[in-house]
Structures are given as structure tokens and as C-alpha cells.
Amino acid sequence: MILTRIxxxxxxxxxxxxxxxxxAQAQNFSLAPLPxxxxxxxxxxxxxxxxxxxxxxxxxxxxxxxRAIAASPALAGQSLxxxxxxxxxxxxxxxxxxxxxxxxxFFWESMTRPGQGGAxxxxxxxxxxxxxxxxxxxxxxxxxxxxxxxGSGWSWLIVTPEGKLKVISxxxxxxxxxxxxxxxxxxxxxxxxxxxxxxxxxxxxxxxxLDAWWxxxxxxxxxxxxxxxxx
Ligand code: MN3
Numbered sequence: 001m002i003l004t005r006i007x008x009x010x011x012x013x014x015x016x017x018x019x020x021x022x023x024a025q026a027q028n029f030s031l032a033p034l035p036x037x038x039x040x041x042x043x044x045x046x047x048x049x050x051x052x053x054x055x056x057x058x059x060x061x062x063x064x065x066x067r068a069i070a071a072s073p074a075l076a077g078q079s080l081x082x083x084x085x086x087x088x089x090x091x092x093x094x095x096x097x098x099x100x101x102x103x104x105x106f107f108w109e110s111m112t113r114p115g116q117g118g119a120x121x122x123x124x125x126x127x128x129x130x131x132x133x134x135x136x137x138x139x140x141x142x143x144x145x146x147x148x149x150x151g152s153g154w155s156w157l158i159v160t161p162e163g164k165l166k167v168i169s170x171x172x173x174x175x176x177x178x179x180x181x182x183x184x185x186x187x188x189x190x191x192x193x194x195x196x197x198x199x200x201x202x203x204x205x206x207x208x209x210l211d212a213w214w215x216x217x218x219x220x221x222x223x224x225x226x227x228x229x230x231x
Contacts, residue, residue: 029069029080029101031062040113044216046201054108057196061100061173068093084177095180099173103154103190110189112218121223124188127230131165138167139214142191145169146210152194157222158185159229169193186229189222 034040034054039047068091069075075083075090080102087095111117120128125135132138138157145155149169156168158176161184168176168183176185191213198209 029062029065031059032105034108036112041111041216042114044114044212045111045198049198049200052200053192053196054104058100058104061097061104064093065097065101068097081177084175085179087178088180095178096173099175099178102177103173103175103192106187106190107192110218110221111216112221114215117216117218118220120219121226123230124219124223124226127165127226132167138165141167143207143210146191146193147207149193154190154192156185156190157188158183159188159226160185163230186225188225188229189217 031054034050038050038054041050072091072094075094080098083090083094083098084102087098090098119125120135128135128138132141142155142157145167146169149155149171151171153169153171154173154175156170156176158166158168160166165188166183166185168181168185170176170181174181175190176183176187178184191210193206193210195206198206202209
């Protein structure tokens with residue numbers, strides 16, 4: 001008799017969890033592992049910075065995004081890109097933490113071991129030359145955008161809706177996919193100029209971080225994004 005009741009209770013519990021799991025999963029974003037070891041970007045970006053930046057900062061954006069969506073059921077079941085495209089309606093918690101999640105995922109995927117990043121594809125280099133004059137002039141524009149961002153934010157290379165390459169910067173965790181930014185476009189690369197991205201190693205020397213960062217930029221990834229964006 002007792003065993004029967006326990007079995008019935010277990011069945012009830014399992015059917016309850018089977019019913020509730022799909023909804024919970026649909027709302028949950030998760031933190032992917034880094035695509036390389038934490039020390040892979042050293043000496044440009046040190047291991048400790050990568051551990052804290054990925055394991056603490058990025059994890060917190062993911063956790064807070066999931067909390068924000070759990071608190072607003074109307075937002076559930078949408079892709080991150082769909083949420084960002086209409087982020088003006090989703091509220092500041094999704095703007096800050098959804099942006100933080102998307103930006104950092106994109107950032108990790110943009111980097112590789114120092115010296116392993118190759119060079120821009122012929123098509124990307126041609127577009128850079130067309131819209132900036134030269135690769136060096138593009139790098140100067142990107143550096144200026146990163147240095148000129150007061151406080152926390154990101155610098156970006158985007159393809160505009162007209163198909164031109166352009167350097168922009170955004171505040172906080174905003175990005176070019178959001179309907180709240182001044183200039184939208186398809187991001188090809190982004191650099192994190194929050195102090196947490198470089199302070200342990202570079203302290204207040206943001207310019208040194210920006211100059212060293214080119215050594216870990218993976219041009220093959222940026223070139224693939226460019227090919228997809230202009231197709
Ligand atoms: Mn960051």
C-alpha cells in the first residue's frame with residue numbers, strides 16, 4: 001500500500017516535471033565554454049582576466065538575462081537576436097544583460113592565440129581599403145572609437161544597411177543589433193573597452209590594450225562574417 005502510494009507520487013512528480021521542463025528550457029540562455037583555454041590569449045590578455053571576464057562577468061549577464069525573462073513571460077521563447085532587435089520593448093534588464101551575453105559570445109569567438117589570426121580575406125581587405133583608405137587607417141579609426149568611448153562600452157566594425165563598412169562605438173552593453181542605438185548594422189567585430197576587460201594587466205592604459213589586441217584578433221572569423229553579411 002505504501003509502495004503504491006510512493007509510486008503514484010513519483011509518477012505524479014515525473015509527469016509534473018515533464019510538463020514544466022520544456023517551458024523552463026525555452027527561457028534559459030547558457031554560458032558556452034571559451035573556444036580556447038583561459039591562457040590562450042596571453043600575453044595579450046592574461047589568464048586571470050579571462051577567468052574572471054568569462055566565468056564571472058559573462059556568467060552574470062547570462063544569469064540576469066534568464067531572471068529578467070523569467071519575470072516577463074511575454075519575452076520567453078525568443079532568440080537572443082530577436083530580443084535585441086526589439087530591445088526597446090524588452091526593458092533595461094534585457095538590454096543590459098542580453099547585450100552583455102551577445103557581445104561577449106561574439107567577442108570570445110573573435111579571438112585566437114597571438115599571431116594565429118591571419119589576415120583579412122581579399123574581399124574584406126578590398127572593402128576596408130574602399131571605406132577607410134587602408135588597413136592602417138581602419139585600425140586607427142577603430143582605436144579612436146575605443147579610446148573615445150567615455151566610461152564603459154564597445155567599439156565595432158559594422159556593415160551598414162547600405163553595404164558600407166563603418167566604425168562605431170556603443171555605451172554599456174548596447175550593440176549594433178539593437179533598435180535603441182543610433183546606427184544599426186551587421187557587426188563584423190567588436191572590442192570590449194570596459195575596464196574589466198583589461199584592468200588587471202593594463203590598469204588605466206586602455207590605449208596599450210587596444211594596440212596589443214590586434215595580435216589576438218582572428219581575421220578568418222571576421223572575414224567569414226563579412227562574406228555572410230555582404231552575400
Ligand atoms: Mn566585458
